[in-house]
């Protein structure tokens with residue numbers, strides 16, 4: 001059975017066609033600059049050359065059609081007919097408090113996605129257009145919504161409530177939701193298997209460290225806590241996001257610079273994090289290079305990033321009253337030996353011991369702790385597309 005996975009962002013669309021008989025990726029690609037001048041499709045069929053098409057994509061509907069055309073293209077395609085696609089799995093950002101699991105899309109599901117536009121203003125509208133474009137292009141083929149917020153629905157009230165007047169939760173659903181849920185769910189379950197832990201009681205901390213960064217605590221794959229909140233701004237220091245700040249910082253900048261709250265929020269989302277702290281880049285490699293050349297601000301940015309991850313790990317060990325495994329994933333987590341090593345150097349009190357040789361790994365599932373380590377520390381590459389395809393397969 002072949003499953004198409006779609007991940008629609010505000011101006012982009014990422015896709016993978018996966019053969020679920022062997023979980024092999026048949027083709028993957030990206031539509032960029034949707035709705036902007038200079039739209040481009042980059043299609044990578046397995047075993048064939050990359051194929052690029054520059055053609056206007058006024059909306060996601062046109063982009064979906066271009067993906068279909070590329071998949072069945074006589075030269076660059078990988079299937080003869082779109083009828084070979086049995087189902088489409090969609091990454092959908094926000095389901096509010098309605099869905100804690102993936103679901104086959106019907107009119108009710110679309111209504112919920114629409115009702116959550118204000119909680120996910122950049123993504124939910126694009127996600128819905130992607131679903132409707134697939135309904136139009138492939139009538140009768142089931143669409144499955146896999147929600148980024150589903151994993152966080154496992155949190156108890158004490159973890160998801162903000163300590164603000166309860167009426168805002170009741171009126172507007174203002175609470176912590178958590179994001180990167182597909183990744184945390186996938187990696188935590190893989191960690192349970194890889195670490196040969198109790199599938200129902202194993203305590204796992206997943207550090208998803210990429211341009212967006214978040215951390216989760218889960219027991220038996222069920223979320224206990226996760227660092228992102230109402231929006232992905234809360235929690236760890238990220239490429240361009242500040243993570244946790246005292247909300248009075250916003251008031252202070254507004255007053256001193258004559259900016260609106262929305263303008264300062266934009267700064268906290270897009271110009272902060274290691275970019276804002278270093279003044280150099282949002283890419284860890286650039287900032288580490290500058291750190292190596294003696295740049296003080298770059299050094300502080302990287303040290304603060306590591307320190308915040310370590311603090312959250314400490315908090316999550318307390319939240320779960322223990323931890324069996326810590327798993328690193330995403331761009332930095334999978335590839336960056338010094339950052340993994342530096343985070344773990346804070347964790348000696350937990351009996352964490354890292355094998356320096358094994359920690360050299362990049363992008364491969366590896367146990368990087370020593371056999372004597374009291375906590376299993378591992379690198380587990382995330383694979384959100386495969387996780388979405390598996391969820392889709394299970395439902396259709």
Ligand code: AMP
Nearest residue numbers: 210211212283284285330331332335336
């Ligand atoms: P992601 O958002 O998961 O794609 O992660 C992007 C971040 O991962 C960027 O800041 C990159 O600097 C970092 N990254 C990607 N590859 C490597 C690598 N080989 N070594 C160190 N950092 C990396």
